[in-house]
Amino acid sequence: MLAVQFDRFGPPDVLEIGVAPDPHPGRGQVRIRVKAAGVSPVDLALRAGESPGSKNLVLPHIPGVDAAGVVDEVGPGVVDVSAGDEVFGTVALAGLGGATAEYAILDFWGRKPERMPWHEAGGAGSGVETATRALDLLDVRDGMTLLVHGAAGGVGSVVVQLAAARGARVLGAARVESHPFLESLGVRPVSLEDVSQSVDRALDVAGAGVLDDLIKITGSVDDVVTLADFEGPSKGVRLSMGRPAGQVDGRHGLVDVAALVERGLFRVPVREVFPPHNAAAAHALAARSPRQGKVIIEGIRPSLGANPESG
Ligand SMILES: NC(=O)c1ccc[n+]([C@@H]2O[C@H](COP(=O)([O-])OP(=O)(O)OC[C@H]3O[C@@H](n4cnc5c(N)ncnc54)[C@H](OP(=O)(O)O)[C@@H]3O)[C@@H](O)[C@H]2O)c1
Structure with missing residues (x-):
């Protein structure tokens, strides 16, 4: 098959389209013909050789942890979908990559709602799992006030x-330039310095060294969770990590979010869509x-151009 991949670490232009072996699903996995794949911070860090996971990669490596597409092969034990079904989710390979290719192996998926465009579905998987996990950990419920730092990014x-x-x-x-974007999502934009209302829970998505502020705003270290600040545990703040640590079920949230999409209550904001031969521009x-x-x-x-059956 063809894949966007890199055979050395470096800037975005190390990405190129090449031939890779056709993957096949193992137990509990499905193979999809990929329609769209999301770009995530982990993809950029792995490509640059700056992630702790970079040293474990076998090169050439195919980036991308989120993908959507049409199921064309199912592994043993899979009973909920079959060939021809449209799904979105997260790729196998321990969350390290594999999405930007003709075919990808998913280990967690939900059925793509009809009204969800492919581009949105391709970028949804890990963001939905991560967000659901964090909201569960904070026990965010009806009537509470939640403060999210890093609110405009993918997660x-x-x-x-x-x-x-x-x-x-x-x-x-978020930064002031992103306030209109947040309003378009129905969110009240704030600057951390100006939070005057009472806040029940706070989630740090940016990892930008604001945990002390968030503890002060909520009044309790127990009401703060971070997804990205490794100083968290030393301050008593819970740091939630998903795969590859394997602490959670990656299906988390995918089914619920499909129902929200059907009701018009959720969308994945898409910043820009790139064709595969412009993957370097996408990473940049x-x-x-x-x-x-x-x-x-x-x-x-x-x-x-290349033979899709090769490899
Ligand atoms: N723990 C987990 O399970 C898990 C799962 C997925 C992702 N993550 C991590 O979570 C983080 C966010 O992921 P993402 O996909 O949302 O990334 P993203 O799309 O790149 O967005 C990052 C967001 O953080 C903001 N930000 C970054 N530095 C900032 C700073 N110094 N001050 C204020 N805002 C800042 C960015 O704002 P600007 O663009 O305006 O600067 C942007 O809104 C990444 O570090 C990622 O690795 C963790």
Whole structure:
């Protein structure tokens, strides 16, 4: 098959389209023909050789942890979907990559709602799982006020909508340029310095060294969770990590979010969509502020020229 991949660590232009072995699903997995894949911070860090996971990669490596597409092969034990079904979810390979290719192996998926565009579905998987996990950990419920720092990014823009769907009042902290974007998601934008209302829970998505502020605003270390600040545990703040630590079921939230999409209560904000031969530009944009929603790479069509059955 064809894949966007890199055979050395470096800047975005190390990404190129090449031939990779066709993957096949193992037990509990499905193979999809990829329609769209999301770009995530972990993809950028792995490509640059700056992630702790970089040293474990076998090169060439295919980036991308989120994908949506049409099931074309199911592994043993899979009973909920079959060939031809449209799904979205997260790729196997311990959360390290594999999405930006003609075919990808998913280990967690939900059925793609009919009204969810492929580009949105491709960027949804890990954001939905992460957001659901964090909101559960904080026990965010109807009537509470939740403050989210890093609210406009890929995960933040999902968190704020899922919290609102639970009935929470959501305050979104982000740079001023992103305030109109947050308002478009129905979120009240704030700056951390100006939070005057009472806040029940706070979630740090940006990992920008604001945990002391969040503890002060909520009044309790127990009401704060971080997804990105490794100083958290030393301050008594819970740091929630998903795969590859394998602490959670990656299906978490995918089914619920599909129901919200059907009711018009959730969307994945898409910042820009790139064709696969422009994957380098996609990675470059994903690293640039202000980040608002997801950068998406479209699936590779075999008409690009190489033999799709090769490998
Ligand atoms: N623990 C987990 O399970 C888990 C899962 C997924 C992701 N993550 C981590 O969570 C973080 C966010 O992921 P993402 O996909 O949402 O990334 P993203 O799309 O790149 O968004 C990052 C967000 O954080 C904001 N931000 C970054 N530095 C900031 C700073 N110094 N001050 C204020 N805001 C800042 C960005 O704002 P600007 O663009 O305006 O600067 C942007 O809104 C990443 O570190 C990622 O690795 C953790």
